[in-house]
Amino acid sequence: MSGYSIGIDFGTESGRVLVVEVNTGIIKAVSTVPYKHGVMVDVLPTDQRVQIPPDFALQHPQDYLDVLYHGIPAAMKEANIQPQEVKGIGIDFTSSTFICVNENLDPVCSLKEYENNPHAWVKLWKHHGPKEEAQELLDKALSEKSEWLRRYGFTVSTEWFIPKCLETINHAPDVYEAADYMLEAGDWIVAKLTGEVVRSNCPLGFKAFWSEEEGFPQKFFEELNPTLGQMVQTKLQGKIGKVGQRAGVLTEEMANSLGLPQGLPVGVSIIDAHSALLGVGASRSNQLTMVMGTSTCHMTLNEEFIQVPGISGVVKDGILPSFYAYEAGQSAVGDLFGWYVKQAPASYVEEAKKQNLSLFKYLEFLAIQKEPGESGLIALDWHNGNRSVLSDSNLTGTLIGLTLQTKPEDIYRAYLEATAFGSKIIIDNFESWGITIDRVYACGGLPQKNELLMQIYADVLNREIHVSATDHASGIGAAMLGAAAGGMELEEAVQSMKQPFLKTYYPEPKHVVKYETLFELYKEIHDEFGYKRPHIMKRLKQMTIQK
Numbered sequence: 145m146s147g148y149s150i151g152i153d154f155g156t157e158s159g160r161v162l163v164v165e166v167n168t169g170i171i172k173a174v175s176t177v178p179y180k181h182g183v184m185v186d187v188l189p190t191d192q193r194v195q196i197p198p199d200f201a202l203q204h205p206q207d208y209l210d211v212l213y214h215g216i217p218a219a220m221k222e223a224n225i226q227p228q229e230v231k232g233i234g235i236d237f238t239s240s241t242f243i244c245v246n247e248n249l250d251p252v253c254s255l256k257e258y259e260n261n262p263h264a265w266v267k268l269w270k271h272h273g274p275k276e277e278a279q280e281l282l283d284k285a286l287s288e289k290s291e292w293l294r295r296y297g298f299t300v301s302t303e304w305f306i307p308k309c310l311e312t313i314n315h316a317p318d319v320y321e322a323a324d325y326m327l328e329a330g331d332w333i334v335a336k337l338t339g340e341v342v343r344s345n346c347p348l349g350f351k352a353f354w355s356e357e358e359g360f361p362q363k364f365f366e367e368l369n370p371t372l373g374q375m376v377q378t379k380l381q382g383k384i385g386k387v388g389q390r391a392g393v394l395t396e397e398m399a400n401s402l403g404l405p406q407g408l409p410v411g412v413s414i415i416d417a418h419s420a421l422l423g424v425g426a427s428r429s430n431q432l433t434m435v436m437g438t439s440t441c442h443m444t445l446n447e448e449f450i451q452v453p454g455i456s457g458v459v460k461d462g463i464l465p466s467f468y469a470y471e472a473g474q475s476a477v478g479d480l481f482g483w484y485v486k487q488a489p490a491s492y493v494e495e496a497k498k499q500n501l502s503l504f505k506y507l508e509f510l511a512i513q514k515e516p517g518e519s520g521l522i523a524l525d526w527h528n529g530n531r532s533v534l535s536d537s538n539l540t541g542t543l544i545g546l547t548l549q550t551k552p553e554d555i556y557r558a559y560l561e562a563t564a565f566g567s568k569i570i571i572d573n574f575e576s577w578g579i580t581i582d583r584v585y586a587c588g589g590l591p592q593k594n595e596l597l598m599q600i601y602a603d604v605l606n607r608e609i610h611v612s613a614t615d616h617a618s619g620i621g622a623a624m625l626g627a628a629a630g631g632m633e634l635e636e637a638v639q640s641m642k643q644p645f646l647k648t649y650y651p652e653p654k655h656v657v658k659y660e661t662l663f664e665l666y667k668e669i670h671d672e673f674g675y676k677r678p679h680i681m682k683r684l685k686q687m688t689i690q691k
């Protein structure tokens with residue numbers, strides 16, 4: 145098949161539209177559209193007096209539509225191709241990003257009577273509101289030894305779809321009633337493009353306790369909450385499609401608005417991190433892809449179903465047919481560095497400006513001059529909770545070893561190291577349960593932004609890290625799904641569109657030895673606060689929520 149595919153990657157802060165040549169994977173154009181409202185955590189845009197509760201992370205659905213309406217025409221213009229040359233569109237989206245819509249697919253937050261209810265807005269993946277609901281689901285599933293829990297590493301995360309549904313049922317019954325569909329935002333975008341609701345097996349499998357063999361655990365839902373039970377037949381209706389299949393075709397109205405041909409095939413959606421695995425071409429067993437951005441997701445494929453505690457999930461055909469796709473992750477990586485950089489003292493801000501460096505780059509420049517262990521610091525990177533292997537959003541970050549000599553760059557380096565230690569815990573966990581990792585890939589926005597970070601990962605993991613040449617691996621994966629919707633075999637699309645590698649980071653033996661010792665200490669602190677004394681962080685967190 146010749147021609148182009150449009151891949152749209154909906155991230156945490158922005159959406160990116162790619163136009164990609166299907167035979168070569170050459171990126172002809174990229175248009176980035178930042179979300180005007182970003183991540184909403186303080187007040188609602190409709191009324192500045194309505195405070196958003198703590199632990200909420202909301203988004204404005206219009207921001208996603210703006211990515212379509214502005215990003216597609218801009219990317220097409222830059223690519224300088226004819227609309228008829230486009231063979232399909234694919235969508236990837238952060239997940240579980242949860243939206244309630246009515247039968248016309250209008251978000252409930254766009255209806256006047258609900259606009260001031262935070263529950264009516266999009267709940268972003270990192271919305272940690274449904275803590276009690278997640279715990280309730282987990283307690284029941286553990287007490288009954290529910291079969292489905294084996295696919296979720298024996299955990300239930302507040303970030304997932306069903307806890308978010310239950311939170312809406314419990315705290316905003318009117319919003320629940322007003323919704324005709326409760327959808328993953330990726331599936332909503334597909335529905336807006338095609339006029340038809342087709343849910344993807346990927347987020348359904350990873351975030352909503354659904355499997356192809358068993359569907360939803362209907363009886364379990366009914367027993368927990370009758371409304372949740374009814375939801376399966378009502379607000380969770382819609383066709384289910386598999387990643388790699390066509391969800392439908394572009395409606396006339398959308399085609400006219402976007403300047404694309406009517407009837408253009410649109411693929412079933414995929415989660416962003418899962419899409420990145422396709423983008424780097426890690427389409428075999430025993431390869432691990434670290435998708436490093438705001439958060440990090442650790443993705444791998446395997447021919448076998450293996451029960452692995454502490455992971456985010458395993459789904460058959462969740463990324464590629466005939467493979468079980470596995471996901472684990474860390475909830476704050478780039479976000480943690482971004483937060484720390486904002487705390488930099490005025491003298492650092494000034495000096496960075498003088499040297500014409502971003503604060504990230506200035507701190508990296510200072511931190512690179514330090515040896516591993518030199519600062520005597522160890523951090524826990526749980527500033528947005530811990531996704532794997534502890535799966536507890538009540539956990540918080542910590543820093544041990546501070547003295548009067550500690551400098552900001554020491555702390556920055558300790559946080560970079562902490563995320564590498566967190567990744568080592570995840571990889572060691574996979575391996576100890578029989579999922580061997582032979583090759584490690586890194587992609588996402590971070591690897592190309594921070595060389596020190598990637599060298600630390602190579603040293604801590606004591607493995608080579610192959611960094612993808614593109615920081616758009618998710619968008620490329622989405623474009624592959626667009627090509628597949630247009631008629632290309634998905635595996636063929638992966639082989640012809642996968643992106644090359646830019647650089648390999650090799651472990652530095654002198655550093656590896658030092659990091660082995662530091663990791664032993666990290667593991668002790670991790671187990672102490674994660675397993676033995678989680679109540680310390682939980683009680684502190686509780687006080688902040690009660691305020």
Ligand SMILES: Nc1ncnc2c1ncn2[C@@H]1O[C@H](COP(=O)(O)OP(=O)(O)O)[C@@H](O)[C@H]1O
Nearest residue numbers: 155156437438478479481482504589590593594
């Ligand atoms: N030089 C840098 N070093 C470390 N972190 C960075 C640097 N530049 C940006 N970041 C962080 O990277 C994240 C953005 O990553 P990116 O992959 O572009 O976004 P997303 O995860 O939304 O797709 C932000 O959280 C930001 O704080």
Ligand SMILES: O=C(CO)[C@H](O)[C@H](O)COP(=O)(O)O
Nearest residue numbers: 156238239269417437438439
């Ligand atoms: O949980 C996810 C995938 O399963 C989220 O989509 C992801 O963690 C957010 O991604 P990003 O860091 O790229 O914004």
